[in-house]
Amino acid sequence: MSKETGSSRKEIGGAMGEMFRIAMERPITKQYPFGPPEFAERFRGKLDVDPVKCTGCGVCEVVCPATVIRMVSTGKRKVGTREIETKRPIFDLYTCISCGQCVDDCRFGALELTHEFELATVDKNSLIMDKALKSVR
Amino acid sequence: MSDKEDPQPEGRKEASAGLIQYSPENLVPFGPVHPALKEPEYFKLILEGEKIIEVIPRIGYVHRGIERAAQERTWIKNIYLFERICGICSFAHSLAYVQAVEGILQFEVPRRARYIRVLVAELERIHSHMLWLGLVGYWTGFDTLFMWIWKDREHVLDLVEAITGNRIHKSYSTISGVRRDLPENIADPVKKEMAYIQQRAKYYKDLVSSEETLISRTKGVGRIDADLAKKLCPVGPLLRCTGIARDVRIEDPYAAYDELIPEIKTSTEGDIASLLALRIDEVNESCRLVLEAIEKIPSGPVKLTAPRSVPKGESMFHVEAPRGELFYYVRSPGGIAPERVKIRTPTMANILTATAMLKGHTLADVPVVLTGMDPCFGCMDRVSVFEVDKQKEWSVLGEELRQYGIKYYKERRAG
Numbered sequence: 065m066s067k068e069t070g071s072s073r074k075e076i077g078g079a080m081g082e083m084f085r086i087a088m089e090r091p092i093t094k095q096y097p098f099g100p101p102e103f104a105e106r107f108r109g110k111l112d113v114d115p116v117k118c119t120g121c122g123v124c125e126v127v128c129p130a131t132v133i134r135m136v137s138t139g140k141r142k143v144g145t146r147e148i149e150t151k152r153p154i155f156d157l158y159t160c161i162s163c164g165q166c167v168d169d170c171r172f173g174a175l176e177l178t179h180e181f182e183l184a185t186v187d188k189n190s191l192i193m194d195k196a197l198k199s200v201r
Numbered sequence: 202m203s204d205k206e207d208p209q210p211e212g213r214k215e216a217s218a219g220l221i222q223y224s225p226e227n228l229v230p231f232g233p234v235h236p237a238l239k240e241p242e243y244f245k246l247i248l249e250g251e252k253i254i255e256v257i258p259r260i261g262y263v264h265r266g267i268e269r270a271a272q273e274r275t276w277i278k279n280i281y282l283f284e285r286i287c288g289i290c291s292f293a294h295s296l297a298y299v300q301a302v303e304g305i306l307q308f309e310v311p312r313r314a315r316y317i318r319v320l321v322a323e324l325e326r327i328h329s330h331m332l333w334l335g336l337v338g339y340w341t342g343f344d345t346l347f348m349w350i351w352k353d354r355e356h357v358l359d360l361v362e363a364i365t366g367n368r369i370h371k372s373y374s375t376i377s378g379v380r381r382d383l384p385e386n387i388a389d390p391v392k393k394e395m396a397y398i399q400q401r402a403k404y405y406k407d408l409v410s411s412e413e414t415l416i417s418r419t420k421g422v423g424r425i426d427a428d429l430a431k432k433l434c435p436v437g438p439l440l441r442c443t444g445i446a447r448d449v450r451i452e453d454p455y456a457a458y459d460e461l462i463p464e465i466k467t468s469t470e471g472d473i474a475s476l477l478a479l480r481i482d483e484v485n486e487s488c489r490l491v492l493e494a495i496e497k498i499p500s501g502p503v504k505l506t507a508p509r510s511v512p513k514g515e516s517m518f519h520v521e522a523p524r525g526e527l528f529y530y531v532r533s534p535g536g537i538a539p540e541r542v543k544i545r546t547p548t549m550a551n552i553l554t555a556t557a558m559l560k561g562h563t564l565a566d567v568p569v570v571l572t573g574m575d576p577c578f579g580c581m582d583r584v585s586v587f588e589v590d591k592q593k594e595w596s597v598l599g600e601e602l603r604q605y606g607i608k609y610y611k612e613r614r615a616g
């Protein structure tokens with residue numbers, strides 16, 4: 065017993081001063097979820113779409129590396145003599161990697177990465193975001 | 202048991218005639234599933250008593266097919282795919298890839314973007330090295346060191362998050378530059394944190410050269426010399442610890458390394474103890490480079506408009522990732538997706554050296570030596586040890602092996 069204490073004291077010796085210094089400091093661990101979370105300004109969290117700004121152009125579907133976005137038809141619209149199909153994006157956010165490529169490429173500024181990060185869920189369907197362009201414009 | 206019933210051990214011995222003979226009696230299978238490794242590997246450790254006399258690596262268990270997947274994705278989407286090859290050096294991967302593509306496009310990247318690339322790459326090197334230093338502390342039973350270093354590493358990760366938007370998967374590179382400019386007023390926090398890291402690095406340098414636990418577990422362990430290194434071609438710190446000063450940043454400068462010149466640190470011992478000191482020196486040097494980059498950074502744009510399609514051609518690029526030279530080959534058929542991407546990661550180059558480092562050591566040294574080559578964390582997930590005379594098979598978890606190593610050295614020192 066005494067032998068063991070002796071050897072471990074020798075082991076610790078080199079780091080003793082530092083240990084005292086750190087023991088005096090406040091703990092750096094934060095108690096989650098109490099207290100406000102700290103983010104950098106640029107932190108990339110959950111994606112959000114502005115239904116007013118989105119025009120259903122479909123660029124985000126093409127650029128997304130994680131196949132989050134699918135375009136579904138919302139009906140038909142007459143442009144001059146032609147009839148074109150209007151679409152709206154549905155975001156399956158459970159595969160989103162929050163890279164922000166769609167935000168960069170949306171010309172209408174409809175997309176934004178929020179600071180929301182608590183996305184754990186037991187039902188992945190709750191992460192399907194379908195709020196853009198519900199009505200035919 | 203007669204020969205007829207069990208002809209296999211005999212047969213195996215014959216098959217390996219001329220080489221070192223192995224059979225279930227002296228073979229310790231190590232692996233193969235190491236989920237945290239980029240290149241998961243399986244080591245057959247052949248023992249003589251407790252001493253390892255031969256190591257046979259076998260790789261390719263968790264082949265994810267990333268190179269094939271890349272052929273189905275567009276040039277931009279691939280940046281995010283390649284970042285996910287490695288969690289720790291994600292920026293090095295995306296950097297090597299985008300620079301290879303820029304090579305085909307013959308783009309001149311804006312000078313400010315090249316400085317920012319150096320800045321983020323060096324921050325990544327600091328956090329990767331600190332992670333590794335902590336892990337060596339952990340595997341040698343010096344958990345306090347592990348906690349301290351990982352606490353200090355958070356300071357670097359906070360900077361990375363402030364600059365890129367994420368701690369690990371930075372998603373910051375793009376073809377023709379970086380995706381966003383530096384945030385305003387970043388210079389002050391960078392200077393403050395780098396001064397802090399430099400001061401800590403000095404303390405850790407003293408600690409690793411005076412702490413008995415660390416010295417007894419790392420001094421003379423996993424030794425390789427320059428001649429062996431020349432034969433086995435390791436890369437990165439593993440090569441530099443044998444005294445050979447080679448670094449892609451100097452030999453083939455990319456980004457802004459032609460203007461921000463790093464000093465190559467070497468050491469001549471070639472063991473894990475010298476790797477510890479070497480990596481701390483490199484942390485210090487990276488801090489200096491980050492400070493120099495933030496001082497000298499020019500103004501201007503950070504990216505150009507890259508075309509969606511890349512003309513026919515091929516290109517190669519290598520960067521100095523935290524673990525050594527990372528190599529990318531990209532071939533474009535002239536279109537929106539690559540025809541072939543070939544990647545050679547540093548761990549792949551280092552694996553044979555790691556097997557050479559293991560030879561002559563005991564089973565208790567395996568975690569430290571394999572961590573020493575920096576094969577990403579958590580690699581010692583599962584080892585099974587066969588003990589034939591006791592007629593049982595153990596399945597040793599990483600934690601048990603760690604405890605075994607600590608106990609082994611404690612007993613050896615006591616007796």
Ligand code: SF4
Nearest residue numbers: 118119121122124170
């Ligand atoms: S979010 Fe933007 S890019 Fe996507 S469909 Fe709407 S407008 Fe187009």
Ligand code: SF4
Nearest residue numbers: 128160161163164166
């Ligand atoms: S943030 Fe990235 S992964 Fe998520 S929807 Fe946008 S492009 Fe797709």
